[in-house]
Amino acid sequence: MDTEAQHTERDRSSGETEERSRSARMSGPRSAAAPSPEAAPAPDTAPGGDGPDATGGRGPFRLSWRRTGLVGAACVVFLLLLSHFVLQPFLIPSGSMEPTLQVGDRILVNKLAYRFGDAPERGDVVVFDGTGSFVQEPPRENPVTGLLHGAAAALGLAEPDETDFVKRVVGVGGDRVVCCGKDGRLTVNGVPVDEWYVHLGDAPSKVPFDIVVPQGTLWVMGDHRSQSSDSRDHLGQPGGGMVPVDRVIGRADWIGWPFGRWSVVPPTAAFDAVPAPAAGRHG
Incomplete structure (x- = not known):
């Protein structure tokens, strides 16, 4: 047997194995320290x-x-x-409706109250456009500032337009409203009205009047009679202080601000005993 050839083969195999081991030891750490570009985040x-x-x-x-x-x-x-x-916030700018509404109150005006055939009733607190009745000529203003003010007023963030008012309905079309009767009270269609909502200490009116409300209009007054500019102040002007029903913006139903005054606007039964106006009375 050729033993020398066998020794030569074993020596060659051992050398190749050691070479592969050295290559593995050298490449291992390098791979761990330098990951391939494909694996980089x-x-x-x-x-x-x-x-x-x-x-x-x-x-x-x-x-x-x-x-x-x-x-x-x-x-x-x-x-x-x-x-x-639907529902418009309205900032109360004056004390003309005290004690029912106070300066700074933000009321919520129900614009659907009279949209479907209903009409304002005696005792309702309404917001209306006084152009042509309380204000003969609306003030002129810059269109841009007017638009911005109108948007702010519509959100209750600014005082209302100078032509917008809030008052209580005292007489409707056909009513005869007189102040004051023998007992010092306001009468509607001959019946005295117990106006419990009037500001404490105020007389029903210091201005005497005897009027018949034309159809399609309203006679309105503030609850703070001594501080309210209302229908009484326009008796000698065109329209006689009457507010057209189609100028009513809506009914004040709720006080939404400040938080301490959250409530409905108190309804009144003061006019429940007042009869309907006499037939054929048109003012």
Whole structure:
């Protein structure tokens, strides 16, 4: 047997095995320290791939502000539509309706109260446009500032237009309203009215009057009679202080602000005993 050839083969195999071992030891640490490019994590990016994420203050941050602005604009539009058609906040600017309504109260005016055939009734507290009755010529104003003020007033954030008023209905079409009777009280269609809502210490009226309310109009007065400019103050003017029913904006049903005065506007039964106006009376 050729023993020398066998020794040569074993020596060659041992050398190749040792060479492979050395290669494995040298390549192992290098692979762990330097991962392949394919395994390297990608830098943080925004969902749209446009710059850093929200922590970087760019992509998502801009989107969130844009979304907030759109939601805010939609809310304002919704409130303006609600105010225009359904329920309008109205800031009370004076004490003419004390004690029922106080300066700074924000009432909610029900614009649907008279939309479906109902008409204002005696005792209702109404908001109306006094153009042509309490104000003969509306004041002129800058269109831009007028638009901004109108929007703020519609949201209850500013005083109402100079042509808007809040008063109590005392007489409706056909009623004869007289002040004052022998007992010092206001009478409607000959019946004395117990006006418990009138400001303490005020007389029903220091201005005497005897009027018949034309059909389609209202006779209105403030609850703080000594501090209210109402139908009495316009007796000698065109229209005689009568407010056309179609100028009524709505009925004041609730006090919404301040929180301590949350309540309904108190209804009154003061006119329950008043009969309907005499047939054929048209003013």
